[in-house]
Amino acid sequence: MSHRAAILAYLTQAGLSTRHANDRINLMLQEHAHQLAEQIRAHADRDDLDYYSPQGLGEVADLIDPHTTQEPPR
Numbered sequence: 001m002s003h004r005a006a007i008l009a010y011l012t013q014a015g016l017s018t019r020h021a022n023d024r025i026n027l028m029l030q031e032h033a034h035q036l037a038e039q040i041r042a043h044a045d046r047d048d049l050d051y052y053s054p055q056g057l058g059e060v061a062d063l064i065d066p067h068t069t070q071e072p073p074r
Contacts, residue, residue, distance in 0.1 A: 039063050 001009075004025060011021035040060055043049075049056045 036063065 044051050
């Protein structure tokens with residue numbers, strides 16, 4: 001089961017209609033995308049790193065998909 005399907009199941013079990021649950025999931029994903037874009041923009045504005053260098057691109061990739069060795073946020 002995908003994470004989206006699990007969240008959808010949770011929200012519908014909590015009483016939301018499938019349509020409203022999907023709308024809520026879409027809003028959460030949009031907010032997450034906005035926050036991620038802000039982090040990437042802040043990263044791109046750094047003066048100490050060439051954004052297009054392998055290191056710069058690697059750091060952006062880590063913003064999008066952190067290494068699995070990092071502990072998840074609590």
